[in-house]
Amino acid sequence: MEHYNMNLTLKVWRQKNSNDKGGLETYQVKNISSEMSFLEMFDVLNEQLISEDKDPIAFDHDCREGICGMCSMYINGRPHGPWHATTTCQLHMRAFKDGDTIVVEPWRAKAFPVIKDLVVDRAAFDRIIQAGGYVSVNTGVTVDANATPIPKSDADKSFAAAACIGCGACVAACKNSSAMLFVSAKVSQFALLPQGQAERESRVLDMVAQMDKEGFGSCTNTGACEAECPKEISLENIARLNREFAAASLSSEE
Amino acid sequence: MAKESFFSSSIGRKLIVGLTGLFLISFLVIHVGINALILLNDNGETFNAAAHFMSHFWLIRILEIGLLVGILIHIALTIRLTIENRSKRPVQYAVSAGNANSKWYSRSMGVLGSLLLLFLVVHMSDFWWATKKALYITKEADNPYEQIITTLSNPIFLVIYVIGVFSLGFHLLHGFPSAFQSLGLNHKKYTPIIKAVGTAFSIVVPGLFAIIALAVFFGLVQ
Numbered sequence: 292m293e294h295y296n297m298n299l300t301l302k303v304w305r306q307k308n309s310n311d312k313g314g315l316e317t318y319q320v321k322n323i324s325s326e327m328s329f330l331e332m333f334d335v336l337n338e339q340l341i342s343e344d345k346d347p348i349a350f351d352h353d354c355r356e357g358i359c360g361m362c363s364m365y366i367n368g369r370p371h372g373p374w375h376a377t378t379t380c381q382l383h384m385r386a387f388k389d390g391d392t393i394v395v396e397p398w399r400a401k402a403f404p405v406i407k408d409l410v411v412d413r414a415a416f417d418r419i420i421q422a423g424g425y426v427s428v429n430t431g432v433t434v435d436a437n438a439t440p441i442p443k444s445d446a447d448k449s450f451a452a453a454a455c456i457g458c459g460a461c462v463a464a465c466k467n468s469s470a471m472l473f474v475s476a477k478v479s480q481f482a483l484l485p486q487g488q489a490e491r492e493s494r495v496l497d498m499v500a501q502m503d504k505e506g507f508g509s510c511t512n513t514g515a516c517e518a519e520c521p522k523e524i525s526l527e528n529i530a531r532l533n534r535e536f537a538a539a540s541l542s543s544e545e
Numbered sequence: 546m547a548k549e550s551f552f553s554s555s556i557g558r559k560l561i562v563g564l565t566g567l568f569l570i571s572f573l574v575i576h577v578g579i580n581a582l583i584l585l586n587d588n589g590e591t592f593n594a595a596a597h598f599m600s601h602f603w604l605i606r607i608l609e610i611g612l613l614v615g616i617l618i619h620i621a622l623t624i625r626l627t628i629e630n631r632s633k634r635p636v637q638y639a640v641s642a643g644n645a646n647s648k649w650y651s652r653s654m655g656v657l658g659s660l661l662l663l664f665l666v667v668h669m670s671d672f673w674w675a676t677k678k679a680l681y682i683t684k685e686a687d688n689p690y691e692q693i694i695t696t697l698s699n700p701i702f703l704v705i706y707v708i709g710v711f712s713l714g715f716h717l718l719h720g721f722p723s724a725f726q727s728l729g730l731n732h733k734k735y736t737p738i739i740k741a742v743g744t745a746f747s748i749v750v751p752g753l754f755a756i757i758a759l760a761v762f763f764g765l766v767q
Contacts, residue, residue: 302639304639315639365638367640367642368638368640368641368642368643368645369642369645369646373645394639394640396638396639396640399634399636399637399638400633400634401632401633401634401635402633464646466630466634466643466647466652467630467633468630468633468634469555469630469633496549499549499554499555499556500549500554502555503549503554503555506633507555507633508555508629508630508633508634509555509556509558509559509626509629509630510555510556510559510727511559511626511630511651511654511723512651512719512722512723512726512727513647513648513651513652514646514647514648514651515643515646515647518645518646518647519646526726526731527731527733529726529731530726530729530730530731531729531731532556532729533556533559533560533726533727533728533729534729535729536554536556536557537551537556537557537560537728537729540551540554540557541551
């Protein structure tokens with residue numbers, strides 16, 4: 292694709308802290324290369340703000356390789372912007388053209404309060420993982436990798452679910468701010484494997500209870516999460532979570 | 546950790562919404578089937594016989610109570626879910642490209658359901674109530690066929706019915722496959738079939754209701 296430069300109008304959410312009301316501020320950026328990533332464009336804007344003695348825009352980022360799940364911008368009405376299965380850091384400026392106006396907002400959910408500007412607190416996800424998103428393994432000798440047979444299709448589905456990077460785009464995209472796609476991926480990756488069986492029931496019950504406690508909404512199957520997920524986590528996982536939860540609730544002795 | 550009760554959990558409640566929804570769908574099959582007898586154009590003879598059977602057979606009377614309970618549970622749970630879900634995003638987005646990732650009717654189940662409920666209030670007060678009144682209060686022989694002809698010849702009622710049928714169609718288009726998903730039934734082989742059947746159902750059943758109403762209004766049924 293041909294390289295080109297563009298001038299853009301950015302409307303970015305600015306909010307000093309969690310108590311501040313916040314609002315959209317308009318900025319102009321010039322000579323943005325089509326080869327830049329979206330975050331590099333933000334770096335340019337922040338350099339510009341610093342040179343003008345203004346407060347740079349706070350935004351989350353870490354690996355900038357699309358695997359850490361830190362970046363979290365709601366771009367022109369869509370989490371991670373217009374490209375399918377792409378994180379904000381992997382979104383390139385060639386997705387836009389000269390003269391475009393781009394509105395950038397933080398994830399919006401009661402469970403994800405804004406810390407500053409575009410940075411939201413996603414610790415609710417960590418607490419859901421702490422509630423049961425793990426496998427307890429006693430230390431001992433290393434077990435041969437092939438000692439436990441796992442059907443290929445289960446391994447594939449588990450791996451696909453484990454691709455979830457916990458960025459929260461599903462919550463941001465959902466009209467109910469539901470975290471079901473995230474939780475279903477985390478439950479599925481273990482429920483499909485032999486290693487996950489020991490804590491299978493308590494895991495799903497505890498993680499769903501924590502999810503509800505954190506103030507996420509409930510799933511109404513609009514499918515927005517799957518459509519916006521940068522890791523293409525499937526709605527099949529949500530159905531599996533529904534199944535796992537119903538079965539565990541039914542057989543639970545508590 | 547303190548366990549959450551199944552019925553207070555978000556997933557448990559959605560499962561019940563799905564179950565009651567499927568139950569209500571099964572009722573629609575019977576309802577449209579009996580209504581379609583009007584199209585036989587035999588002066589409502591067959592239709593009246595079927596309606597009489599439905600309003601007098603004891604098993605159907607019991608199922609009718611179940612139906613009412615099903616509707617009330619479905620409505621109560623979804624109203625609560627809708628209000629709760631709305632509260633989960635205190636600050637709204639300035640820009641939202643909703644259609645890029647989901648269907649408008651999937652996001653509008655609350656509105657479509659409310660339209661359906663309004664329609665049901667009108668519908669119950671003219672047909673259901675009239676039948677019950679004739680059966681238990683005035684003890685007259687009622688003629689539901691006559692009543693359909695009178696009601697649907699009125700353009701205002703026709704418009705209300707068409708709106709009801711429209712809401713029903715889109716409510717089903719999302720609700721039919723969504724119920725299976727809420728029950729945890731998602732399968733590579735069967736889900737495409739469920740979706741196809743759901744789409745066909747959402748077109749055929751409301752379509753038949755609409756055709757019957759229009760046929761009556763334009764005097765094609767005598």
